[in-house]
Amino acid sequence: MNAPAALPMPELKRYTGVMDWLTTVDHKKIGLMYFWFVVIMGLIGGAFAGLIRIQLATPGAVLEALNAAQIEGSAAPFSLFSENRHLYNQIVTMHASVMIFFTIIPGFIAFSNYVVPLMIGARDMAFPKMNAFGFWLLIPSAILMMTSFFVKGGAAASGWTAYPPLSLVGHGTDPGQDMWVMGVHLAGVSSILAAINFIVTITNMRAPGMTWKKLPLFAWATFFTSIIQLLATPVLAAAVTMVLMDRNFGTTFTIAAQGGDPVLYQHIFWVYSHPAVYIMILPGFGAISHIFAAFSGKKVFGYLGMVIALGMITVVGFMVWAHHMFTVGMPTILQAYFMYASLVIGVPTGIKVFSWLATMWGGNLRFTTPMKFACGFISTFTIGGFGGLILAMVPTDITFQDSYFVVGHFHMVLVGGSTMLLFAMAYYWWPKMTGRVLNEKVGSFVFWTMLAGVFICFMSMHLVGYNGMARRVPVYYADFQFLNLLTTFGYALTFISALTFFFQLIFSYFQAPTAGNDPWQINDVQESFEWATSSPPPVYNFEVVPPIPVADQIGKQH
Amino acid sequence: MTRLFVFIWFMALISVFTLSGATSLVAAEDVIAPSPEVMASVRVTSKPPASVGDTVDDLVAVFNPDLFALDADHKPVTPITNMFSQPASDIAREVADNTWLNFLIFLPFLVLPEVLLLYVIWKFKARNDGRKSATFMGNHTLEIIWTAIPCLALVVVSVPVWHVLWKMELPPANQKDAMSIEVRGKSFAWDYKYQDHQISIGQDVMGVQEPLVLQKGKTTILNITSNDVNHAWWVPAFGVKKDAIIGRYTYTWFTPDTEGLFKGQCAELCGQGHGVMIISSVVVNAERFARYLAMQRQRNDTLKIWNQLAPTIMTLDQVALDQAVVAYLAKSRTNDRQLALRYWIASNYASCIRRRQVGLTPAEVAQRSVERRHLLDQAIDRALAVASK
Numbered sequence: 021m022n023a024p025a026a027l028p029m030p031e032l033k034r035y036t037g038v039m040d041w042l043t044t045v046d047h048k049k050i051g052l053m054y055f056w057f058v059v060i061m062g063l064i065g066g067a068f069a070g071l072i073r074i075q076l077a078t079p080g081a082v083l084e085a086l087n088a089a090q091i092e093g094s095a096a097p098f099s100l101f102s103e104n105r106h107l108y109n110q111i112v113t114m115h116a117s118v119m120i121f122f123t124i125i126p127g128f129i130a131f132s133n134y135v136v137p138l139m140i141g142a143r144d145m146a147f148p149k150m151n152a153f154g155f156w157l158l159i160p161s162a163i164l165m166m167t168s169f170f171v172k173g174g175a176a177a178s179g180w181t182a183y184p185p186l187s188l189v190g191h192g193t194d195p196g197q198d199m200w201v202m203g204v205h206l207a208g209v210s211s212i213l214a215a216i217n218f219i220v221t222i223t224n225m226r227a228p229g230m231t232w233k234k235l236p237l238f239a240w241a242t243f244f245t246s247i248i249q250l251l252a253t254p255v256l257a258a259a260v261t262m263v264l265m266d267r268n269f270g271t272t273f274t275i276a277a278q279g280g281d282p283v284l285y286q287h288i289f290w291v292y293s294h295p296a297v298y299i300m301i302l303p304g305f306g307a308i309s310h311i312f313a314a315f316s317g318k319k320v321f322g323y324l325g326m327v328i329a330l331g332m333i334t335v336v337g338f339m340v341w342a343h344h345m346f347t348v349g350m351p352t353i354l355q356a357y358f359m360y361a362s363l364v365i366g367v368p369t370g371i372k373v374f375s376w377l378a379t380m381w382g383g384n385l386r387f388t389t390p391m392k393f394a395c396g397f398i399s400t401f402t403i404g405g406f407g408g409l410i411l412a413m414v415p416t417d418i419t420f421q422d423s424y425f426v427v428g429h430f431h432m433v434l435v436g437g438s439t440m441l442l443f444a445m446a447y448y449w450w451p452k453m454t455g456r457v458l459n460e461k462v463g464s465f466v467f468w469t470m471l472a473g474v475f476i477c478f479m480s481m482h483l484v485g486y487n488g489m490a491r492r493v494p495v496y497y498a499d500f501q502f503l504n505l506l507t508t509f510g511y512a513l514t515f516i517s518a519l520t521f522f523f524q525l526i527f528s529y530f531q532a533p534t535a536g537n538d539p540w541q542i543n544d545v546q547e548s549f550e551w552a553t554s555s556p557p558p559v560y561n562f563e564v565v566p567p568i569p570v571a572d573q574i575g576k577q578h
Numbered sequence: 579m580t581r582l583f584v585f586i587w588f589m590a591l592i593s594v595f596t597l598s599g600a601t602s603l604v605a606a607e608d609v610i611a612p613s614p615e616v617m618a619s620v621r622v623t624s625k626p627p628a629s630v631g632d633t634v635d636d637l638v639a640v641f642n643p644d645l646f647a648l649d650a651d652h653k654p655v656t657p658i659t660n661m662f663s664q665p666a667s668d669i670a671r672e673v674a675d676n677t678w679l680n681f682l683i684f685l686p687f688l689v690l691p692e693v694l695l696l697y698v699i700w701k702f703k704a705r706n707d708g709r710k711s712a713t714f715m716g717n718h719t720l721e722i723i724w725t726a727i728p729c730l731a732l733v734v735v736s737v738p739v740w741h742v743l744w745k746m747e748l749p750p751a752n753q754k755d756a757m758s759i760e761v762r763g764k765s766f767a768w769d770y771k772y773q774d775h776q777i778s779i780g781q782d783v784m785g786v787q788e789p790l791v792l793q794k795g796k797t798t799i800l801n802i803t804s805n806d807v808n809h810a811w812w813v814p815a816f817g818v819k820k821d822a823i824i825g826r827y828t829y830t831w832f833t834p835d836t837e838g839l840f841k842g843q844c845a846e847l848c849g850q851g852h853g854v855m856i857i858s859s860v861v862v863n864a865e866r867f868a869r870y871l872a873m874q875r876q877r878n879d880t881l882k883i884w885n886q887l888a889p890t891i892m893t894l895d896q897v898a899l900d901q902a903v904v905a906y907l908a909k910s911r912t913n914d915r916q917l918a919l920r921y922w923i924a925s926n927y928a929s930c931i932r933r934r935q936v937g938l939t940p941a942e943v944a945q946r947s948v949e950r951r952h953l954l955d956q957a958i959d960r961a962l963a964v965a966s967k
Binding site: 105106109112177178179183185186189276277281282283316317318319320321322323324325347348349352355356359360363364366367370371373374375377378380381382383384385386387395398399402403406409410413414415416418419421422423486487488490491492493494495496497499 | 657658659660661662672673676677680681684687688691692694695698699702703704709711712713714715716717720721724725728729732735736739740742743744746747748806807808810812814817818819820821823824825826828829841842843844845846847848849850851852853854
């Protein structure tokens with residue numbers, strides 16, 4: 021046989037500028053795009069929270085509402101939504117949806133995308149095009165949800181939980197709720213694609229010598245999170261599809277009059293949405309171990325225990341969903357089971373908290389901005405977790421369910437926990453991602469305003485819920501005014517913090533990229549590969565895939 | 579850094595420990611007397627009147643305090659109590675005790691990490707004194723301890739909570755003596771049906787939500803359902819909450835043990851009116867409760883007379899009124915029946931004052947209330963005089 025003729029090489033067109041970002045399949049660029057998407061959506065969600073807090077700063081008076089049009093001459097209390105409480109419900113729904121589907125979940129995906137391949141010494145994700153597809157799905161998803169404010173009847177107004185029958189009859193055939201469902205579908209697909217990608221990448225593309233036992237904790241956490249996403253997200257899709265079909269196609273999954281059951285939806289919804297709260301914090305658990313180790317000058321304490329704890333949270337997280345529904349009237353034995361199962365999650369979480377403290381023990385602690393956020397995270401997350409233990413007890417939860425105590429609890433965990441973690445990760449990896457070193461003084465300001473805001477805002481929420489204020493109300497008993505005012509004040513601090521953070525990142529692009537391979541000077545303790553390459557890393561990440569052990573290699577690359 | 583942490587922690591812990599104090603402080607501010615010129619004939623009462631010979635207005639204030647709970651600006655006064663500072667049922671007391679017990683058992687797991695965090699921050703801060711970082715990477719004993727002790731704590735809390743849970747979720751032990759009430763949520767109000775007495779209440783003539791009147795010491799079973807979307811019946815002081823779901827009955831029970839007015843509200847997002855879907859519950863003693871039921875039985879009969887006396891009727895038709903009163907008393911002339919008539923007219927007027935009439939000021943309605951209730955008394959006297967001849 022003749023030697024085969026040389027195949028014509030395909031023309032490989034390389035774009036530059038905007039087109040480069042639009043067409044990129046580089047995990048680092050996609051990670052950065054995720055990141056900026058998250059920052060912008062976070063500010064939008066925060067602005068929604070601001071509208072809610074302005075409304076709730078004054079009682080708005082249950083009173084004024086009860087007497088509705090009959091009050092003449094008496095000055096109505098200030099109320100943004102006095103004419104349109106439907107709009108208030110839309111804002112409440114969208115605040116939650118934006119924060120959950122477009123801020124916290126993709127926020128962790130952003131860092132996983134950027135850092136995990138670097139950490140494990142891979143040159144990219146396993147499926148780069150699928151990675152890009154996953155990100156670009158979020159854009160139409162966000163557009164669907166955001167533009168639904170402008171359609172007839174407005175956006176979805178049945179809460180982010182979309183419980184039927186409210187999500188069915190809430191505003192008839194208006195398309196807002198349908199757009200919300202489609203948005204959730206797209207975000208869900210994006211989430212599943214990312215999860216598959218991370219699982220395959222972490223399983224198959226680790227550098228030679230990086231065994232599972234040496235895998236950095238952030239990669240472990242991403243791995244477990246991806247498992248949750250992969251298994252749970254389809255269930256969410258099923259739940260919201262029932263709503264979509266009941267609304268549009270004449271099915272009766274949740275319509276009691278025709279043999280359906282509204283409680284069925286609640287169960288299926290929480291089968292996703294409880295594991296989802298671990299999607300919203302596990303990656304941060306992993307990342308913060310690196311931060312504590314790095315700035316304590318020590319190795320992570322109890323690596324194996326940490327991994328086992330992550331795994332336990334993953335598994336048990338699937339078994340506790342109905343603790344969101346203790347008042348729905350389920351059999352007592354089920355309530356008891358879900359109570360004890362929920363309590364059990366406290367154990368691995370406690371292991372992690374104590375292990376972080378032990379990681380710091382005996383070290384030389386450097387309080388850089390990421391380290392401050394990490395310490396602040398422990399202080400706030402412990403309160404959130406404590407509230408979780410109290411809420412797990414059914415008799416207590418029956419009173420606190422759907423009260424502001426619950427709102428305070430999950431904001432303490434999601435803002436005091438997840439958001440603090442996201443800030444810590446952003447400060448920690450920003451020099452690596454862009455080559456720019458961030459100003460420590462501004463970082464310190466961001467941290468202290470955030471911490472004070474979180475404490476004031478969410479402690480007041482706990483107290484007002486303890487006193488008996490229900491959640492998702494646009495007006496409330498005048499007794500609660502002071503604590504609500506305090507909450508609004510705390511919110512203002514938090515939002516100032518977030519805005520400062522935003523502008524700090526923007527302005528950092530005007531600096532020169534001066535961060536070397538290892539801007540934090542942690543090369544004697546780091547346990548992952550990302551500090552073994554330049555900041556920002558080249559397209560191919562590593563000239564030579566660095567072998568294990570990592571610590572010996574630092575400084576020898578480049 | 580350390581000092582600020584300490585400061586914030588101090589604030590947080592103080593606020594947690596002063597929970598109950600703050601609650602009662604806030605609630606106390608809101609009991610404001612009504613303006614005397616608007617409601618000369620009525621009075622706000624937080625305590626039920628002591629005497630047995632209650633006036634009609636006393637009774638309205640007892641059975642529907644909401645109607646009179648207006649402040650000087652004619653805005654409703656809405657004090658709310660919770661089960662921790664002012665528990666008002668056996669369930670609430672048990673749950674509150676159990677909550678504090680769990681709180682105390684769990685408290686070390688809140689305080690210990692925070693104290694350790696502060697200590698570590700203070701003790702191991704890098705001071706550039708040449709101290710080398712420790713190099714240990716694990717300690718099996720420690721890890722076993724901080725896994726085992728939380729597990730132990732869980733076992734400890736799980737025992738008392740088990741009893742409370744089964745007590746409150748199973749039917750009450752004295753189920754046969756209990757009073758059953760059907761609670762039906764609808765957007766955005768509540769209907770109640772005393773199932774043992776065939777009495778339904780809900781909204782009064784003005785469409786104002788009526789309180790659920792309960793008997794002190796009588797175990798009450800609530801069978802809860804919904805007409806449309808999900809609601810949840812929640813009065814914090816009773817320590818119970820249950821979802822109202824279309825197509826199924828959920829139930830809960832408690833034994834109210836304190837007389838008074840207890841406020842709550844719908845606790846499941848149900849649409850635009852969710853924030854104003856208020857729940858009131860009034861607990862009275864056995865004697866008053868019997869009187870309340872008796873008056874509820876006469877209620878529908880009084881409607882014809884109310885139609886003659888309503889404040890929107892500009893000129894009173896004396897003859898028609900007399901006829902209606904005679905017809906009403908023809909059925910029975912007992913004191914209870916007369917009292918019921920006076921009660922419902924007074925109650926309806928109070929409701930009209932609270933929920934303003936179109937075209938009338940509250941003062942005008944109050945004026946009419948005084949005049950027409952006086953006319954009613956005269957009409958009753960005439961009817962009785964005729965009947966006794």
